[in-house]
Structures are given as C-alpha cells and as structure tokens.
Amino acid sequence: MMARDLSVGYHLGKGKEKVVHRNLSFDLVQGELTCLLGPNGAGKSTLLRTLSASQPSLGGELLFEGTPLENLNERQRSKLIGVVLTDKTQTGGLTVYELVALGRQPHTGFFGRLNAHDREVIAEAIEAVGISHKMKNYMAELSDGERQKAMIAKALVQECPVIILDEPTAFLDVVSRIEIMTLLHEIAVKQKRTILLSTHDIEQALVMADRLWLLSRAKGLNAGVTEDLILNGSMDQLFDREDILFDNNHGSYYPRVVWKKQMVVEASDTILLHWSINALNRHGYVCFDANDPRGAGCRTLHVRTANDLFFMDVDGTINRFSSFEEMLKGL
Amino acid sequence: MPASKGAKYGFFLVITIGVLFAANLAFGSIKIPLGAVIDTLIGGTVEKESWRFIILESRLPQALTALFCGSALAVSGLMLQTVFNNPLAGPSILGINTGASLGVALVMLLLGGSITVGTYSFSTFLSVLVGAFAGAMAVLALILFFSSLLKSNLMVLIIGIMIGYVTSSAISLLNFFATAEGVHSYMIWGMGNFGGVSNDQLPFFVGSVAVGLILSVLLIKPLNALLLGHRYAENLGINIHKIRNILLLTVGLLTAVTTAFCGPIAFIGLAVPHMARLMLGTSNHNSLLPVTLLMGGVIALTCNLICILPGENGVIPLNAVTPFIGAPVIIYVIVNQRKIQYFN
Numbered sequence: 001m002m003a004r005d006l007s008v009g010y011h012l013g014k015g016k017e018k019v020v021h022r023n024l025s026f027d028l029v030q031g032e033l034t035c036l037l038g039p040n041g042a043g044k045s046t047l048l049r050t051l052s053a054s055q056p057s058l059g060g061e062l063l064f065e066g067t068p069l070e071n072l073n074e075r076q077r078s079k080l081i082g083v084v085l086t087d088k089t090q091t092g093g094l095t096v097y098e099l100v101a102l103g104r105q106p107h108t109g110f111f112g113r114l115n116a117h118d119r120e121v122i123a124e125a126i127e128a129v130g131i132s133h134k135m136k137n138y139m140a141e142l143s144d145g146e147r148q149k150a151m152i153a154k155a156l157v158q159e160c161p162v163i164i165l166d167e168p169t170a171f172l173d174v175v176s177r178i179e180i181m182t183l184l185h186e187i188a189v190k191q192k193r194t195i196l197l198s199t200h201d202i203e204q205a206l207v208m209a210d211r212l213w214l215l216s217r218a219k220g221l222n223a224g225v226t227e228d229l230i231l232n233g234s235m236d237q238l239f240d241r242e243d244i245l246f247d248n249n250h251g252s253y254y255p256r257v258v259w260k261k262q263m264v265v266e267a268s269d270t271i272l273l274h275w276s277i278n279a280l281n282r283h284g285y286v287c288f289d290a291n292d293p294r295g296a297g298c299r300t301l302h303v304r305t306a307n308d309l310f311f312m313d314v315d316g317t318i319n320r321f322s323s324f325e326e327m328l329k330g331l
Numbered sequence: 332m333p334a335s336k337g338a339k340y341g342f343f344l345v346i347t348i349g350v351l352f353a354a355n356l357a358f359g360s361i362k363i364p365l366g367a368v369i370d371t372l373i374g375g376t377v378e379k380e381s382w383r384f385i386i387l388e389s390r391l392p393q394a395l396t397a398l399f400c401g402s403a404l405a406v407s408g409l410m411l412q413t414v415f416n417n418p419l420a421g422p423s424i425l426g427i428n429t430g431a432s433l434g435v436a437l438v439m440l441l442l443g444g445s446i447t448v449g450t451y452s453f454s455t456f457l458s459v460l461v462g463a464f465a466g467a468m469a470v471l472a473l474i475l476f477f478s479s480l481l482k483s484n485l486m487v488l489i490i491g492i493m494i495g496y497v498t499s500s501a502i503s504l505l506n507f508f509a510t511a512e513g514v515h516s517y518m519i520w521g522m523g524n525f526g527g528v529s530n531d532q533l534p535f536f537v538g539s540v541a542v543g544l545i546l547s548v549l550l551i552k553p554l555n556a557l558l559l560g561h562r563y564a565e566n567l568g569i570n571i572h573k574i575r576n577i578l579l580l581t582v583g584l585l586t587a588v589t590t591a592f593c594g595p596i597a598f599i600g601l602a603v604p605h606m607a608r609l610m611l612g613t614s615n616h617n618s619l620l621p622v623t624l625l626m627g628g629v630i631a632l633t634c635n636l637i638c639i640l641p642g643e644n645g646v647i648p649l650n651a652v653t654p655f656i657g658a659p660v661i662i663y664v665i666v667n668q669r670k671i672q673y674f675n
Contacts, residue, residue, distance in 0.1 A: 052566065054562055054565065054566070074565060074568050074569070074570055075568045077566075077568070078566060078567050078568030079568075081566070082566065083562070083563070083566045085562060085563065087559075087560045087562055087563060088560065089558060089559045089560050089563070090413070090416055090558045090559075090560075090614065091558050091559060091614065092614070093608065093612070093613050093614030093615070094558065094613065094614050094615055095613075098613075098615050102555060102556060102558075102559065102567065103567070105552065105555075105556055105567045105568060105569075106567060106568045108552075110549070110552065111551060111552055111617075112551070112552040112555065112617070138612075158567070
C-alpha cells in the first residue's frame, strides 16, 4: 500500500478543512511489522483512520497495489484492510468463537452462515493468538489481554493482506504486550501480511518493529528501518523537548538531570555503571567519568559489586556501603 | 452451544404460543363452554350462533392481532436497541409511537373523526388509521433525515426523544382545545386494545407485519456486525447509512401498523428483547431475533388474557397491564447490570 502527496485531516463543514498533515508519501512494505510512533496530538489516529478508509483524505493519492482506495466499495475494502481499534463494543454477550466468526462476514453469504473452510480459518486464528481454551467463553468473561487477542483473531480471519491496529497494547501488562507484539511480527513475516500499528510502548516497538514511522506535527513523517532511525538520531528529534533525551544505548527516553550536584562514578562493569548513574541522576547528580576534567574536585563513587560500594572524597575519606539503599541514604 | 439453545427455547415458545392462543379463544367477557369453542374451530355445529360469531369474529382476530402485534413491537425494540447501542431504546423512544398518536389525535380531535381528501372520504376508523400512518411516517422521515446527517447513533436517539417531546406537546394542545367526547375517545384509544382489527382488516394487518418481520430477519447479519460499533462494522463491509435506513424503515412500518390498529402500546418493545437476552444469555441475533419475535407473541397473548380476566365484569385496558410485566424486567436488568454479561 502506498501514498503520494497525501493530506490527512478533517472537514469542518462549510468547505473548511483542518489539515493535520500534508504531502505525506510512504510505502507500507509487505511482510513487515511497521510501528507508528509519535507524541500525543501528532495525528497518528487521523493517519490510521485515513489509511483504513474510515475517514476520507483531504488530497493526494492513497493506493493499494495501484488502485486508489476511494475507488473501491466497502465490500472490496473489507477484504483488503482489517482493523483492530480501541472502540468499545456491545459484544459482551457473544462467545469468543462468535466474535471471531464476525470477521468472516466479508466472505460469507446472506445470513452469515459458516462453511467448513470458515470454521477452519476461525479455529486456526483462535489457536494462533493463544486463546483456544476460552473459545466457548463469553467476551464479558475475558481479561483485557484476552479480549484484545480475540479482536486480533477476528482481524486475522478476515484474511486481509493489510492489518491496521490503533494502540493494540494500550491497557495491557508487559507480558501481554510482548506476546501480542511477537504474535503480530510472526504473522507479518510468516503470512506475508502488511501490519501497521500505532503505540506508545516505545521499548517494545524498537525491539519488534521492522520499520518505524516517526510522526510529529513539526517534521511530518520520517520512515525507515528501526536501527537506521535509532542510529541517525531520528529518535532524539521525535519529541521536541529540550529536557527529554533518548538513550541510544538502551533504547529509552529519560529526563535531563537538573544540574544541582556533581559526582564522578567508577564501576567495574557497564551494567553497574548504568544503574549507578541512574540512581544518582534521580537524586539530582550529574555524573562524570574519572577522566572528565569537569569532575575535578568532586566526590567519587566506586562500585565494585552491587553489594560493595564506597565514596571517596577529595581529601581521601572513604565511606563503605553494602547496598544501593545504604549508599543513597548516605548522600 | 448457543444455536441449539436458541432452537430449544424457540420450540418451547411456539408450544407456549399455541397454549396461550387457545386460552385466548376459550376465555372472554362472555362465558363460552370449551366444547363449543372446539366445535366452532373444527367447523361443527354450535349450540348458540352468537357463540360462533364471538369466537370467529371477535376472539380469533383479537388473538391473531395480539400475536402479530407483540412480535412486531418486540422485534422493533430489539433492532433499535442494537442500532442505537442503547438498552433503553424502544419504539416509543424514537417518537414514532407519539407521531402516530399525533396523527390519531389530529383526526379525532381536530377533524372530528373523518378525513376528506379529494373525492375520497374516510370513515372514522379508517381515518384514525390513515392519521396514525401519516404521523408515524412523518416522524420516521424526520429520523431518517437526521440519521443521514449524523454518524453518531447516540445523537440520532436524542433527536428522536426531542421529536417525541414536541409531538407530545402538540397532542396536549389538541386535547386542550377539543370537546369532552373527543378527549374521551382519544383517551380510550390511548389505552391500547388488541380487539380493534376486524376480520376484513386482518389480512392487511398480518401482511404488513409479516413484511416487516421478514425484513428484520434479513437484517440479522448486519445487526450482529453493528454489535461491534460502526467503525468495525464499516470495516466488515457494512454500509452504515444504508443499513440504518432500512432498519429504521422496518421499525417504522412495524410500529406504525401496530399503533394505528392497536393504539400506542408501551413496554413490549422495551422489555421483551431483555427477557430474550436474559433467557438465552447471548447477544447473537441468529438466535436472539427469532426468540424475541416469539417471546413478543407470548407476552402479548399473556397480556391479552390478563385484560379479559375480569370476564363479565369488564375489560382491563392493555396499557395498564403491560407496565406490570415490563417495568420489573427493566428494573431487574438495571439492578443486576454488573452480573449480566451482555452489558459488559
């Protein structure tokens, strides 16, 4: 699926429009998991709604394998694009099987009768997302994670080449988040589908996404393979805040330390170093290494192991601690 | 599995309808022995000719009317509750019943009971019919218009409520300026009555309701998709505007016909879908719609039986009975909301 000079936004009536983004051009690559990241209000949901044809574009072209999306009727589109949203539904009284079966509607006849092939596809999808044991339960009885998996299974049975998900892991715990991201990536690669999802879970996105779309109001859409975007500094510029920085090493955002105090830190390995700096930053200390001239005249924290730390002051005084808790109390 | 549960309940309901139907024929304000009832039905000789007349010309059409009216209202209520995602939706909520009532009020109170259009002149009862139809269809046209403007189901529902209020006040105004007899006739009509359909009007009544019921059965698949909300339903290939319009037209037809012939009947459309859902435990319209349809018939026949209970002492008005069945169901559902799965 691709776009050229696409403008997305809203019609405000009386011929006025609110353009959220213009001149977007991108390619959604088949067989890959693409994650859409960006600050709140960047227009992620607007873009996703436009791509899933839930909302008309304000200009430009949006094509699926060469055909403009708006030329297709809803029946044709229902076989091309499947969605997973955060919308509330009235499906509490449906069993998991019945809900997933709704995804077959584009393929079934007048009364939605399921034939043997339909039943096969449904069973496979429920198995793939890992909720076969809950197949006969009502949706109201499921946990949030299981419900989300059921909705993903429903999108799978629609047998669409493109699946678009709007914050699919929004209310889930980390285990469910990883399970779902892994599942989606597997589906993209093994079933050669095109999967695009928006998320605020940057940590998992950087691990599982083949491609990132970084969307911001100021700079529009910046697309590329995950590692390229991390290493060319794009992640630093995604959130336009001076006081929030991106840690290229660990793939996470963190707040800039307000420079109150200084300390030199020496540790016997990188893990101890990272976490010592983490603790000291939290207490308002900017940390330097032993060779940094800016650290001259400061106390030094030596970390040999997690249970063997000591402060050495400029005058030679040493204070020993056997845990981070003690050390931080002794600051 | 839910499907066979639906079939089981459906079968049970059909039996119940049969029993209630027979009871409606056997009991009434005039005492008629059971033997005579059976004789009349199988075409044998009956002791008193008046008995045959009562059974065939009064009780039989009344029972049939109740059956079809109950089904029509129940199915209308179910469709409205699904499309507006609102468990409190019903035919009266959209103001269609009120629109029909306004049409009737105009005929009875303003036009003095007859309408002359061109060379056609409608007699009293027919004028009431025409008035109810016109009123219901006018409100329906308004709802359709707003439905095409607004994508949000909730907003359309609120517009329906507002229209209902406006038509209600128009009715109050007409009542205020009317004669005592006019107000009295209108009040009696407003109490609801299954006995208002004569044998020659019956085919038209049954036919119209049947058309509406068939249309509703054809809507089962999109109704299930609508449970997901309009964005998911669109993604599954449903044209929301088209489906909503067909649905509202079907509901309009069913409620206009029932209100025109039987007066505005409260609570059946609102409560029966909940009863069906509680019984079946499912929101799947594949079984829910047919069961709601049958249950509507059961409830209506039951209400009719209660209405003629006093026997020789008179008849209880219909709209005095339906709330006693309907309101407890709604209160039960609201109080037990958290435990009821289709609410979550």
